[in-house]
Structures are given as C-alpha cells and as structure tokens.
Amino acid sequence: MNMKQHFNLSITSPCSEDFENFQATETGGFCSSCQKNVVDFTQMNEEEILQYFKNNTGKTCGKFKPRQLKTYTLSSTPPRRYGLQWIGTGFIGLSLLFANNDSMAQSQSSPPMPVETHSNENTNKSNSEEYSQPTSHTITGQVINEEDREPLPGVSIIVKGTTKGAITDINGRFKMSDIEDGLVLQFSYIGYSTIEHEVSGQSTIDISMEKDQVELMGDVVVEGVYTSKPSFWQRIKRAFQ
Template identity: 40%
Template sequence: MKNPFNLSIKSPCQENFQKFTPTAKGGFCGSCEKEVVDFTKMTSNEIIAFFKAKETQNVCGRFNNNQLKTYSPTPKRKKLSFISAFGLACLSLFSFGTAQAQNTSKTSDSSDKNNSKVLQESQESNITVEGTVTDGELPLPGVNIVLQGTTVGTSSDFDGNFTFPQKLKKGDILVFSYLGMKSQKLVINDKNSASSVALQVMMEGDTCIIMGKVATKEVYKSKRN
C-alpha cells in the first residue's frame, strides 16, 4: 500500500483471546478456525509492514483501540542518479582498501572478544523464574507472560502459578498481560524477581482492546496537495 490506509473493526468479536491456542503471531480461534494476529504489541511501523506485505481481506486481529487509525507509509527514497552512484562506488573502493588493512590487525582481537562475550552470556542465562500472579487478593489464571522482544512465553495456571519455559539472565524483562488488567513489565534480577506479581484493574478507556475481522481502507490524496 503506497497510500495512507485506515484500520477499523466493524463487528468486534466476543471470543476470549486468553483461551485461544497460542500461535507464532497470536492465537488460533476454534470458533471461526482462523489465526487471530495480536497487534497490541506491535509498533506503528510493524503494523504498516504487515499490511503492506499481506492480503488483508480475511485477517482477524487484536488491537488496542488507539491503534485503529490512519497509517501513513514512509515514502521510498528516490533512486540515485548514475553519476552519484558512480561517485559512491569509487569512494567505496577507496575506503575498502584502507579498511581492509585495518581490519586485518583487528580480526584476532575481535574474535577473542566475541568468544568471551558468548561465554559470559551463556553463564548469565541461568535464572529459573517462577511465581504467582494475582489481582492483589485472588490468583489470576490465564495471564500471558512473555519475554519482551520475543515470542517466548507461558501463562499462569488455575492457581495463578507459572514457571517460565526458558532460563533468563539478569536484566531480562517479562511482560504480564491479562484482559481487563494493566500490563506490567518486570525486570529480572534473580530467581525471586517474579515470585509474587499483582496486576491492577485497567481503568483508562484509551487502552481498551478490540478484536475482530480487520477492515482496511486506502486513503487517497490529491496530487495537487
């Protein structure tokens, strides 16, 4: 889509997303037998990229209501002229000769540093995180717990208990989300960091989550503007 486009959900779905079978992009709805894409964790650029690459006539999605708006894709830069491209090519060849001499002397040092960094990270990723999620009083079953920046996660059981499926390292961030509750981020410092997590009821109307079949409509602009 080259033009700006608007996203909307004309008929919100009443199914419980928390009960869907988890998938790589969201969850699988057994009622309509379709994957529901979870857009609530996507940025505007990620949403634009998704709808530029996908056929969107039959996409079902889960959005924060402030994500249902008009998106304006970033225009592509104009191609360089032949002369500019030729000049850049000459400059690149000149720079390559200098950089190659410098990189030769640094290869062994950088290799040693990378090896020690990998070893250090593997040693740090040894924290088993487990705990209980509540609303302050009662346990919350079905809370989504995801490692920030990944699709790795789990959910709390009937008693609100959970054990994260992979070992974490100090500084990792877990995101706790539950329908009707404020999402909470928790920085991992040790194995007791998430021993007790209490979520609060979400009161702000601007963070309401809406789910259903996505309607996309291109917004055309006059060439004179």
C-alpha cells in the first residue's frame, strides 16, 4: 500500500497587482513591486501542481484559478526490498534467454520465403483519390457544466469562420451534419469560457465547460501535510515485495 501525503493550498491575502504587467519568466512573471517571481499555475493540471509542491518546499507566490485551491493527495511508492521475489525474477530472466536463443536458431535454419511483388500503381492511385476527398459526417454530443456535471442547454456551437452552427437542447445535446475533418467548433455560453474543438474523425463530441472565474494571486499557504503510517502487517508485507 502506498504512503499518502495530503496538503491543502490556499491564498489568505490575495495580491492586487496586475499579472499582465509582470515581466515574463520561465514559470510565470516577475513582480517589480514585491520583487518576487509569481508562478502561473492556471495552465497546469493537477498532476503538474502536485509535482511542483513535491519538489519545491520553500515559499511560493502563485496565480491560481479558485478551483485549484483545494486539498491534494500525493501518493509515493516506498522503495522496494528485494527478497524471495529476486529469485523468481532470475528464473524468469533465464527462461526468456533460452527461449530467445531457440527462436533465433530456428529463424537461422529456416530458408527465407520468396516474396511476390505486385504493382502498387492501382493501390496508390486509389489511396491518393481517397485522401484527396474531404471526409464529412454527422456529429452528435453533449455539453455539461464541469463543476456539477449537469447538462447545459442553450450553448451556441459555431463552425469557426462560418455562420453554420447549432444550439444545445434542454439536455445539453446537439447534432450537426456535414462537418468535415479539420474544422474547428466553437462552444460559447454566457458566463463560461469559450472552448474550441478541432474535428478529427469523431462522430461523438462531449464537452465540459467551466465558469469564468477571477484568478487569485498571492503567497501560497501549504498546510495540513501529513504522512499515513503503515501498520505492522503492511510493513511485514513490504519486506517481501
């Protein structure tokens, strides 16, 4: 069983500085007023945020989306102890070695099979004609609210650069015909961030939309860190892993 660390991220005193005026850095922006580097976490996923705070234990000033300020769980696998399992691994390695030698001997003793050659002119011509024609199909899907997973009715869906579009029904579902691969669909809804999705062979597209939220910036407070201790029997079990 893995050992788990749980920690909560929060910003108790949000900063009022404008991040757009900061000098760009490799991880975010430099605030001349505070003389600090502000890490931009808004473009990171949960795994990237976990890795950052796993590798950085000092003070951090960052910019977050409100939903990113929460409790995280980080699992770390304990070092393996070699016991009886090492012996089994050795036998498996020897078995694979002998099997590989046998297969090589058989391949060397068997004469090569003659290869028949055929003209690929017709095949290449058929393939070129197939790829030259754009693929269009009907697309169906559903748009939901990322926060509560509820359907969003009335979402506007437009093929980017055109006036062709559709609107989701009361169940958040939509249907669009004659959509070619490579086109970009724009999903727009009042109070939500617009999403663009490129069509690439899909017949079903499900979209999650999140509300526009004010981003928070300031010194990050990391608290509630603890490590769950393994029981006696868990320690005995690990000794043989």
